[in-house]
Amino acid sequence: MTTAATADRAATAAPAVSVRQVSKTFSGRKGQAVTALQDVDLEVAPGEFVSLIGPSGCGKSTLLRVIANLLEPTAGSVEVFGKAADQARRDQDYGIAFQQAGLLPWRTVSANIELPLELHGVGKAKRRARALELLEMVGLADFADHRPDQLSGGMQQRVAIARSLAESPQLLLMDEPFGALDEMTREYMQVELVRICRETGAAVVFVTHSIPESVYLSDRVVVMSPRPGRITEVIDIGLGDRTESLREADTFFTRVTEVREALRGPHAAAQALGVEAR
């Protein structure tokens, strides 16, 4: 008991994500090497919300995939809750969601959420109960037995988020999950995500193109720049409680401006192309 408890405390004491001196090089066509990430250091505390923002090709999605162990870094090390990234993946220490919901159309909404549990041998009744609980959390309790194609884009994305929470992970990795949604749905989803994070206490690494989105959601915004992909600035947001009125607050706009200027950076404004200033 005591050893387990100690181990538990040790695990929570470890940072949710620890990226040290990570580089990632892709071998492009004609043998040309493309450096997607160079010497990236990043630490995410448990329960912290960190956004990665930057123009297309700055390696923010690559960094997320390296943390998720979907890609192997060329150099450097990645730890998730003090474990090597591939071990963390095998232990399901993180949940993941992408821009596309990626729901399996032949499964019901509930069965889609159950998929990760099913793959890891959780019993039928137990995983069904968990799916219903999560559907309740994302406000789709009435849609458990619907097919994904009967749902709107925003609802599908909510199912994807519910699925990423299936194993009660303490880390969520999200790659532009709201990128394909309209502005109204997007803001609504942001509010939902803030609430879900509060309820689950999970740390989040959130890749986005949108400056206001990153400011609204995050404790810290990590600004990246391309060729080679690296972190240029880290901005503490510290806006406190996320309410709807926050979107109109002066402090909010100050931070938005700060992130925008960080994105322009000392480099040419051309690098900021591809970032939506909405």
Add this chain to the structure above:
Amino acid sequence: MSVRTQQRPKVSSDEPDVVKVGRTIAAGARLRPIAMSLLAIAIVIVVWELYKVVGPEDGGEYFGMRLLPRADDVSMPHIWSIFERYWQPDVDVAGGSTVAVAVLQGMAFSLGVAGLGWLIGVVVGLGLAILMQRFRTAESGLLPYVVLSQTVPLVALAPLVVGWGGQLKFFGRPWEPWMSVAMISAYLAFFPVAVGVLRGLQSPAATQVELMRAYAASWWKTLVRLRLPASVPYLLPSLRLAAAAAIIGAIVAEISTGTKGGIGRLIIDYAQAATGDPPKPYTAILGAAVLGLVASALVGFIELALRRYRPVEARG
């Protein structure tokens, strides 16, 4: 809990009605193909008989070439005489069975052989597709041969297969000619399955594949949970093509090897009677055509069983 006051995206609550309307349309849509195929058959009969009325008896010869076929009763028997022929004896022996019985027996034999060939072809095709999906080297190494296999003329191949088969023993039993026919049938049937299912196995979106990797799902679990279900929309047309190919393979193999018992053999046997008994060859040819339809209908049942995996046309 300020969330509850947030405006949720509107959700339509009238879905049951939509489903109901959908079902009514579906019922109407199901009758339509039947009506259309009946109409198509009627048109063929009308055109055939119309040509017999207006077409030249000895065929139309223009510029020294025969451009129009003969319309006489030897070349083009009346539709009804073809159908009458079914109820007459096969050979002119008292108490002999009718042509209908002979054709049905031939169809059943060929269907059985082609069915076995189809099954072998589907299993082999699926296996090849999975192998090619699993190992990229297998894909680049095997696919050219898979394509090449289909460019060899079947008529040249059939006697060879029968020749090889004649020297084989099969679990202590002699290799029967119908087994060679099934092999040739399988040889044609595996191709659409291998190619179609390979595409299907490769069809899942990058997101879905990454998700399975994020779940630390093994290759096998990814195959069973993701790739195979995703390949069903590609599999179904492949199964249909394979069924048609299996039937054609069986009939051509029977004809070119002279294997007894099937509809293919009947086609050549009856063709030899054409001068004295013009409607007779058409009875077997019609039988072969109906065989294709029967095979297609049988695959239709498989499609019905797998319909939940079919892609959804309209995305909300």
